Amino acid sequence: MLQKEGKVRIPSGCAISGVFAKDGRRIPGDLVARSMTTMHERSNGLGGGFAGYGIYPEYKDLYALHVFYDGSDAKAECEKFLDSHFEVVNLSKIPTRKTPAIKDPPLIWRYFVTPIHNKLKDSHLDEKEFVARCVINLNHNYKGTYVFSSGKNMGVFKAVGYPEDVGEFYRLDEYAGYCWTAHGRYPTNTPGWWGGAHPFAMLDYSIVHNGEISSYDANRRYIEMFGYHCDLLTDTEVITYIFDYLLRKQGATLEQAAHIVAAPFWSTIERKQGREREELKYLRNAFSGMLITGPFSIILGFEGGMMALNDRLKLRSMVVGEKDRTVYVASEECAIRMMEPDVENVYAPRGGEPVIVRLHEGVKC
Amino acid sequence: MAINYIYPEFEVVRNADRCTACRVCALQCANGVHTYADGVMISDERKCVACHRCVALCPTRALKIVKSDHTFRPNGNWSGQAIEEIYRQAETGGVLLSSMGNPTSLPVYWDKILINASQVTNPPIDPLREPMETRVFLGKKPNGMRRNPDGTLDTRMSPQLELKVPILFSAMSYGSISYNAHASLAQAAAELGTYYNTGEGGLHEDFYQYGANTIVQVASGRFGVHPDYLEAGAAIEIKMGQGAKPGIGGHLPGAKISEDVSETRMIPQGTDAISPAPHHDIYSIEDLRQLVYSLKEATAYRKPIIVKVAAVHNIAAIASGIARSGADVIAIDGFRGGTGAAPTRVRDNVGIPIELALAAVDQRLRDEGIRNEVSLVIGGSVRNSADVVKAVALGADAVYIGTSALIALGCHLCRSCQTGLCNWGIATQRPDLVKRLDPDVGRQRLVNLVSAWNHEIQELMGGMGINSIESMRGNRLMLRGVGLNQTELDIFGIKHAGA
Incomplete structure (x- = not known):
């Protein structure tokens, strides 16, 4: 029997794309979807997806949970859990458009939620950690339920199909935000379900990723020590957890995270001087379990910013360009x-060189 | 005269057409196999250990050693060896002694594990064109980032050992091996940017100069331990056990306690050096913690403490306990590990394969979230670079090699170290034999061996698309088993080939 992604590891090639308005201007979602059409040959119709930031200004203080259900039983179970842990302010099906190219969709629902005050207080966790644990619990333990987006004022939209068709299906032209990332997937065999598509997200962190990392199991076994469960067996999932761990739990800067994930070579570190050298050596030695090798280009989306990063040998193409404030x-x-x-x-960033963009100071989205 | 029940195991075949009776063989054989009488060479094969010294030195290649085809009536249960061991014990009433690692045909799991390579979906990397990093740091790693009051990163760490290659020379004491063998190991470690280990024999004053590349051992006999010794090394290893003889101590016969060895060990010349089975100040895990911290106090917390244990049944729980005892590195020695002398029954029947022990320990430490508390070094028959790669992918930070290093120095695995008559100048203290091992040659051969392995490790890593060894550490997806049952696969945490 053909196994669902998560039971089996599936290597993929891919295309990624991202756009970021530093002035907080709201860009419609179909722009980034159109960019993917020129890279059609880099996908094979077995996965496409998008992440948009600043798309839910009317609910910007609520966590937007996007959920796939295999059926109504799974939905009922999940909603029971949600009702006991969150105030659900709004729930609805995610609006979709019938598209011949997108087949067999699961039930796709969206919930705008905030943790129940007492529940959160009793948990002795900070709010983000509480939400993260609920999401991990649902994805790990609730059969037929898959929460694929859980941040504030952001959302992930993904499916099995070509990215431009996925954009059409989710009516991305009806959303607008200051940042969009996109992904077209070329898996070597079928993921079997929609959860395997990118972006992969945890709270407001989302990752689109092109490549197949050779360090996967070393990274997985490292990050699982810190309470994460890598259920999908995909590179993207483990990369997302690594950034969540470093940025949210350890308070690392984006640069520090990049210097761990795509650490400079020892020979490079030795050419540096003083404090910089000491820090690079420390980051690489102390957190070596999170060094990622093998080809990757990723775009990390987060609240108020975006980071693009290549593996240290630059084994995947990735270019950056600017125009005005975008x-x-x-x-x-x-x-x-x-x-x-x-x-x-337009330039090609060097391997391991993070490209970080943020909203201009004072811009509220 | 008593009847001799035992027929020699080997035959010395001497080609009379080639032999010039030059007597080199007689001069070289410390066992006294060859003698010259009436113009011809004769052999006393009872004394032959198949060390090949005479074969290697014979200028006319007139000699070879073959296994005798003399046989008992074949018996699937009673092998010739089993019968002869009974004869031996019936004659002497003694414990059978052996040297070097367990030679029996128990499984070698390294040979049932295969390594992955990149095809199509990601690129293999050519180590001749791209950086390929094999540098390793041993020691505790922080469980998260700490910051200074001004918000900058607090980059202080517990003391670390930096290795340019993921290979260290394992503990072999001065006494069990020769001065020249130690000199070779010390100089090679310095040149390679790695470490050798004093074993429980103290540190000869001539070798203090290599302290930066030396691990000093503290074992149950405490031989040669004093403040300068502890200060001299880069790290201190507490030896709790040895793979070749778990559960028992050591015994260096008085004959090997020469003047120099006696000074280094701080015991009288000619007395037997007996290391007790336990450390008599360690009867439980809390006692180990006290010794770990005593040694840290004695060296002002500047040196990592390694705790070396033999791979035994409950090794995962033991390692977990050690990780919580303040140790910086755990060294685990498998049942194939070498020894200068061990009771045969212990060597061949006690302990477990290092491959299984390593997999179980690495997984347990991760399950408990304490893998960062310690580094993991394994030994006990790492025979080649592929074994190193498999060990690292199962979860080791680095490997100890002992037997492989001795073979590089000329050891032929005749497994007769306990006699002290090593014709290769390695496991002996007899000056005329020791001088056969030239430390300059020995150093170069060790450097060659480890450099060659490092090249091969880089090739194998590159094939997997990995360009830094830390991305291979614990990367079990890069391994597949062949001919392993489900229990074995589960312990290794790997899939069967094809799956």
């Missing part, structure tokens, strides 16, 4: 030109 990232330059024909300063 930054573009993609696997291929053509995807950027699709979004902004007059893009400027």
Whole structure:
């Protein structure tokens, strides 16, 4: 029998794309979807998805849970859990458009929630940790339920299909946000369900990723020591957890996280001086279980910012460009030109060199 | 005269057409196999241990050693060896002694595990063109980031050992092996950027200069332990057990306690050096903690403390206890590990394979979330670079090699170390034999061996698309089993080939 992703590890090639408005201007979701059409050949129709930031301004203080259900029993079980842990302020089916290319959708629901005050207080956890644990619990223990988006004022939309069809299916033209990332997947065999598509998200962190990391099991077995369960057996999942752990739980800066995940070579570190050298050596030695090797280009989305990063050998293509107050990232330059024909300063970041963009100071989204 | 029940195991075949009766063989054989009489060489094969010294030195290649085809009536239960061991014990009433690692045909799991390589979905990496990093740090790693009051990263760490290659030379005492063998190991460790280990024999004053590449051992006999010794090394290893003889101590016969060895061990010349089975100040895990911290106090917390144990049945729980005892590194020695002398029955029947012990320990430490508390070094028959790669992928930070290093120095695994008559100048204290091992040659051969292995490790890593050894550590998805049953696969945490 063909196994569902999570029971079996499936290598993938991919295309990624991202756009970020530093002035907080709201960009419609179909722009990034269009950028993916030029990279059609980099996907094979077995997975596509998007993450949008700043898309739910009317609910920006609530966690937006996007959930796939295998059936109504799973939904009932999950909602029982949600009702006992969260105030559900709004719930609805995620609006979709019938698209011939997107087949056999699961039930797709969205909940805007906030933790029940007493429940949160009794847990002695901070709010984000409480939500993260609830999401991990649902995904790990509730059969037929899969929470694939759980951040505030952001959302993930993904499916089995080509990315442009997925964008059509989810009516992305009806959403607008200051940041969008996109992913087209080329898995070597079928993921069997929609949960395997990218982006992969945890709270407001989302990852789109192109590559197959060779360090996967070393990273998985390391991060699982800290309470994460890698249920999907995908690179993207483990990368997301690593960033969640470093950025949210350890308070690392993006640069520090990048210097762990795509650590400089020892020979490079030895050429540095003083404090910088000491810090690089410390980060690499102390957190070596999170060093990722093998090809990857990723775009990490988070509240108020975006980071693009290549593996240290730069085994995957990735280019960056700018125009006015907008930054573009993609696997291929053509995807950027699709979004902004007059893009400027196009360059290929070096392996391991993080490209970090944030909203201008004072911009509220 | 009593009847001799035992026929020699080997035959010395001497080609009379080639032999010039030059007597080199007679001069070289400390066992006294060869003698010259009336113009011809004759052999006393009872004394032959198949060490091949005479074969290697014979200028006309007139000699070879073959296994005797003399046989008992074949018996599937009573092997010739089993029968002869009874003859031996019936004659002497003694415990059978052996040397080097367990030679029996129990499973070698390294040979049932295969390594992955990249095809299509990600690229293999060519170590000749791209950086391929094998540097390893041993010691505690922090469980999270700490910050200074000003918000900057607190980069202080527990003391670490830095290795340029993931290979260290394991503990072999001065006494069990020779001065020149130690000199070779010490110099090679320094040149390679790794460490050798004094074993329980103290540190000869001539070798203090290699202290930065030396691990000093504290074992149950406490031989040669004093403040300068502890200070001299880069790390201190508490030896709780040894893979070749778990549960028992050591016994270096008085004949090997030369003047130099006596000084280094701080015991009288000619007396037997007996290490007790337990440390008499460690009868439980809380006592180990006290010794770990005593040694840390004695060296101002500047040196990592290694705790070495033999791989025994409950090794995962034992390792977990050690990780909580303040140790910085756990060294586990498997049942194939070498020895200068051990009771045969212990060597061949006590302990478990290092591959299984390693897999169980690494997983247990992760399950308990304390893998960062310690580094894991394993030994007990790492025979080649593929064994190193498999060990690291199962979860080891680095490996100890002992037997492989001795073989590089010329050891032929004749397994007769306990006689002290090593014709290769390794496991002996007889000056005329020791001088056969030239430390300069020995150093170079060790450096060659480890460098060659490191190249091979880089090739294997590159094939997997991994360019840094830490990304291979515990990366069990890179391994598959062949011919292993489900229980074995479960313990290794790997899938069967094809799955």
